[in-house]
Amino acid sequence: MYWVNDKPYLSTTQVLTVIDKPALRYWFGKEVFYAMTKDPSLDERTALAAPYQTSDKAKDRGTTVHSIVEAFKNTGEQIENIPQHIQPYAFAFYDFMRDHKLEILENEKTLLSDEHRIAGTLDVYGHLGTKSVVLDVKTGKDIYLEAGLQLSAYANMMRVEKPVDEIAVLLLETGQDGKPTGKYKFQTMTENFDVFMSCKNLYEYLNHEKLLKAGYL
Numbered sequence: 055m056y057w058v059n060d061k062p063y064l065s066t067t068q069v070l071t072v073i074d075k076p077a078l079r080y081w082f083g084k085e086v087f088y089a090m091t092k093d094p095s096l097d098e099r100t101a102l103a104a105p106y107q108t109s110d111k112a113k114d115r116g117t118t119v120h121s122i123v124e125a126f127k128n129t130g131e132q133i134e135n136i137p138q139h140i141q142p143y144a145f146a147f148y149d150f151m152r153d154h155k156l157e158i159l160e161n162e163k164t165l166l167s168d169e170h171r172i173a174g175t176l177d178v179y180g181h182l183g184t185k186s187v188v189l190d191v192k193t194g195k196d197i198y199l200e201a202g203l204q205l206s207a208y209a210n211m212m213r214v215e216k217p218v219d220e221i222a223v224l225l226l227e228t229g230q231d232g233k234p235t236g237k238y239k240f241q242t243m244t245e246n247f248d249v250f251m252s253c254k255n256l257y258e259y260l261n262h263e264k265l266l267k268a269g270y271l
Contacts, residue, residue: 056173063173127158142234143226157181165211185219202243203250
């Protein structure tokens with residue numbers, strides 16, 4: 055939930071948890087397997103906690119990458135003293151900026167809709183050539199379709215203030231070995247706010263009691 059003036063708004067990322075993610079289940083099992091292979095003496099609870107430790111590292115990585123984006127927006131320059139394990143992600147981002155010349159107008163912007171009772175944090179809004187674009191910056195191995203639904207919600211909320219012509223994802227790639235490749239993938243996505251709202255309706259149906267207690271319904 056996002057809380058604004060003591061009023062709850064449903065997070066766009068929480069809404070999309072209703073979508074089945076087979077790749078996530080596979081990744082979870084793989085992390086448990088690797089933890090057990092590394093230390094066969096692990097008890098069940100510790101082994102099952104291994105994926106969450108990896109996830110926390112990914113969140114820290116994402117926070118650092120977003121700081122790099124913000125610094126570039128403010129200065130237009132590359133920053134020094136980037137942690138070594140993050141550097142390839144930074145170089146991939148700088149390569150994208152050089153190749154596409156994105157003008158960053160907003161970053162880490164909180165958006166909300168009173169009409170739909172949703173909220174989220176937009177990575178980047180800017181101009182890409184003649185188009186106004188809503189952009190999500192991710193680190194990982196691939197771009198997944200549900201990213202287009204999250205961006206559809208952001209675009210819907212952003213249009214209250216400014217025009218949006220296109221939604222897209224910038225992926226700073228992680229290799230199969232779990233290390234950054236130093237490469238990027240840029241992909242425009244198909245906007246479909248109706249499908250996002252279908253996910254929201256399903257989420258509300260499945261979590262009716264919890265949302266009642268939170269004061270959302």
